[in-house]
Amino acid sequence: MTSEHTPDWVPASGLQLRLTGVHFDAIRVRGVRGEAVVYHLGTLTEGCPGPVIREMSGGRWNYFLLAPGTSKDFDWPPGATCFGPAARDQYVGVPAVYGNTYPLSWRCGPPREGVFVDGELLHGVLMAQLVGEPE
Numbered sequence: 001m002t003s004e005h006t007p008d009w010v011p012a013s014g015l016q017l018r019l020t021g022v023h024f025d026a027i028r029v030r031g032v033r034g035e036a037v038v039y040h041l042g043t044l045t046e047g048c049p050g051p052v053i054r055e056m057s058g059g060r061w062n063y064f065l066l067a068p069g070t071s072k073d074f075d076w077p078p079g080a081t082c083f084g085p086a087a088r089d090q091y092v093g094v095p096a097v098y099g100n101t102y103p104l105s106w107r108c109g110p111p112r113e114g115v116f117v118d119g120e121l122l123h124g125v126l127m128a129q130l131v132g133e134p135e
Contacts, residue, residue, distance in 0.1 A: 005113045006097055013099050017091040024051075025071035025084035026063045026092045027122060033079060033129065034062030038107055040125045041117070050117035053095065054107035062107060063092055070119040079130040 009023040020026055029037050034054075041049035041064075053063040063083075071084030083090045095101030097110040 007111055007113045010094060010111060011096045013096045015093050015095050015101055015104055018094045020083040020090045020092055021068055021085035024065040024068055024092075024116065025082070026053075026065055027071060027076060027117075027126070028061050028063050028081040028083065028092075029079065029126070029130075030062075031060045034060070036129060037064070037122070037125055038062055040129070041122065042108070044121060044125070045118075049108055050115055051111035052107040052117065053092070054105050055103055056105060057103040064117045064122055065092075065111070066119045066122070067116040070116070073119060074123040076123070077126055077130040080126050 007023065009018050018024070028034075038049065038052055049064075051065040053065070055061040055063075066084075069085060071082045076082045083092055093104050095104040095106060097106065
């Protein structure tokens, strides 16, 4: 059963770096492509794709948060960068739910304990968008 509480890895205020592969894995997609992936995931999940962090400056990255260890189950296409269990430490900035968190924000609403982006669904959308659908 899923709790409706904010996960303990989300800071109370501001931003904090979190080690990937511990609380979550992340798949990073840049700019307009990332926004298109968010849109398509939203249509496939009735508007609830799971936690997505948006960077509002620079590369305008979208970070799709998956359950820890999930990212290693897929071969991610070029244009999607995987942050998960790795030989070297990798970190993702996590914004608080409320307050000034610039340049990061929650793209799909605040995260909920135990709720993540579906890795298989994300992989399918990325393969269709970044690689093209197989014939």
